[in-house]
Amino acid sequence: MPVERDDGIRDELLQRVVTELRRPVRLDPSVDARALREIRRLGAAGRPRPAQRPLWLAGAALAASLLLAVLLRSSGDIPVSRVASTIVAPDASTRPVRLRLASPASSRVAVVGDFNDWDPGATPLRPTEEQGVWTVELQLRPGRYHYTFLIDGRRWERDPSEPRANASDFGAPMSVLTVS
Amino acid sequence: MMSDSDAALVARTLDGELEAFSILMARYRDAFGRYAFHMLGNREDAQEAMQDSFVRAYRALGDCRQPDRFGAWLLRIVVNRCLTMRGRLKREQQFGADLPDQLPAGGEAPDSFEWRDEIARALGRLRPHYREAFLLRYVEGLEYAEMSRMTGAKEAALRMRVKRAGDQLRELLRDVHAG
Numbered sequence: 001m002p003v004e005r006d007d008g009i010r011d012e013l014l015q016r017v018v019t020e021l022r023r024p025v026r027l028d029p030s031v032d033a034r035a036l037r038e039i040r041r042l043g044a045a046g047r048p049r050p051a052q053r054p055l056w057l058a059g060a061a062l063a064a065s066l067l068l069a070v071l072l073r074s075s076g077d078i079p080v081s082r083v084a085s086t087i088v089a090p091d092a093s094t095r096p097v098r099l100r101l102a103s104p105a106s107s108r109v110a111v112v113g114d115f116n117d118w119d120p121g122a123t124p125l126r127p128t129e130e131q132g133v134w135t136v137e138l139q140l141r142p143g144r145y146h147y148t149f150l151i152d153g154r155r156w157e158r159d160p161s162e163p164r165a166n167a168s169d170f171g172a173p174m175s176v177l178t179v180s
Numbered sequence: 181m182m183s184d185s186d187a188a189l190v191a192r193t194l195d196g197e198l199e200a201f202s203i204l205m206a207r208y209r210d211a212f213g214r215y216a217f218h219m220l221g222n223r224e225d226a227q228e229a230m231q232d233s234f235v236r237a238y239r240a241l242g243d244c245r246q247p248d249r250f251g252a253w254l255l256r257i258v259v260n261r262c263l264t265m266r267g268r269l270k271r272e273q274q275f276g277a278d279l280p281d282q283l284p285a286g287g288e289a290p291d292s293f294e295w296r297d298e299i300a301r302a303l304g305r306l307r308p309h310y311r312e313a314f315l316l317r318y319v320e321g322l323e324y325a326e327m328s329r330m331t332g333a334k335e336a337a338l339r340m341r342v343k344r345a346g347d348q349l350r351e352l353l354r355d356v357h358a359g
Contacts, residue, residue: 013353014318014346020299021319025214031227032205035234036198048194048241117309118340119333146344150336172340 094139095179099159101125104132106151113147113177115140120150145177190247193238201241205234208251212258218315219262221304229265233258255320256330259312266308295356302352306345313338314345 039046090096099111109125115138116122125134146165149157158164158173165174184192184203192200209230216226216233237244237254244253303311312331316322317338324335331338 011350013350016295017299017302017349017353018318020296021218021303021315022214024210025217025223025226026210027213027217027223027227027230029206029209031209031213031231032202032234035205035231035238036202038231038235039198039201039238042235042239046235046239048239112337112340114307114344117307117333118337118344120337121334146347 090139093141095142097138097140097177097179098135099125099138100133100135100161101149101157101159102133103149103151103157106134108152109134110150110153111136111147112150114145115147120153125149140179142179145179146174147177148172148174185248186250187247190241190244190250193241201238204250208254212255215255215315215320216258216262218303218319219308219311220265221300225265229258229261233261236261252326252330259316259330263308263312298353298356302349305352306348309333310341310345310348313341314349317342
């Protein structure tokens with residue numbers, strides 16, 4: 001794990017928020033009755049299915065995902081659908097933003113941030129023709145985004161070309177990107 | 181009957197005893213209803229999410245490989261259901277701000293109501309994945325490993341989401357808190 005720091009809530013404000021959110025919530029017990037009605041309505045089709053996952057199906061799924069991984073790796077490009085699904089599809093409200101990082105000793109670089117829910121697998125950078133330089137283009141709506149780079153899946157490195165985020169006390173240095 | 185273990189109730193349900201499943205629903209309705217309520221922002225949608233989750237859980241009960249951990253398995257279904265519903269609701273309406281139960285006793289200051297309302301609004305302004313991570317970690321008290329199994333997200337990503345949710349809640353509520 002790249003982040004080892006304990007993130008227990010220490011400040012009074014968030015403690016008050018959590019205390020409030022932990023209050024019991026009671027739902028209408030008729031929820032159960034409605035669920036039962038739906039189960040009965042479904043009849044045989046609604047009965048619990050026996051656990052079954054044919055081996056051939058699992059094998060086929062595994063083979064397909066391996067093939068996809070190989071194809072993506074060999075293409076050297078960021079699959080467009082992947083970027084579009086984790087950032088946003090380009091439209092009139094988005095701005096292209098190119099991120100760039102010089103990291104010659106790395107074999108893998110990804111960017112994680114508010115724009116991709118900090119998913120390490122969502123937005124890889126690709127190597128450029130310039131030795132040791134990695135890049136990716138995002139389509140972002142105007143706003144402020146905290147983000148950082150993840151090097152070789154285990155080391156955080158903030159973007160030196162953008163301002164440092166104040167809230168970088170979590171073990172991961174972050175930068176702030178403002179898209180206007 | 182309520183003292184039956186989850187595993188025993190799952191087994192009885194699989195044997196065709198629907199009453200056993202009713203006991204499981206009663207056991208988890210409010211416990212997980214709180215999560216649904218905070219994820220979706222109002223009681224009506226939380227109830228729909230729980231009803232849906234129960235039906236899905238019943239139909240998939242044969243896939244519950246650790247019946248003694250039925251609760252964790254059901255929560256995973258609820259978490260997924262809420263995220264799906266949240267996406268749909270976002271397109272249809274603003275995040276609501278119903279009040280939870282156990283409202284303050286008569287002596288509690290009126291501004292407590294405003295504080296709850298502000299929390300609900302602030303929570304509603306978080307990205308769904310941030311809200312999900314914050315609630316699972318601090319309200320439901322899950323470990324990151326469990327959250328990771330539940331959501332399919334990596335632990336590192338979940339830690340960052342929790343952190344960012346906390347930052348944003350702090351920012352959104354600072355003025356209210358100070359006032």
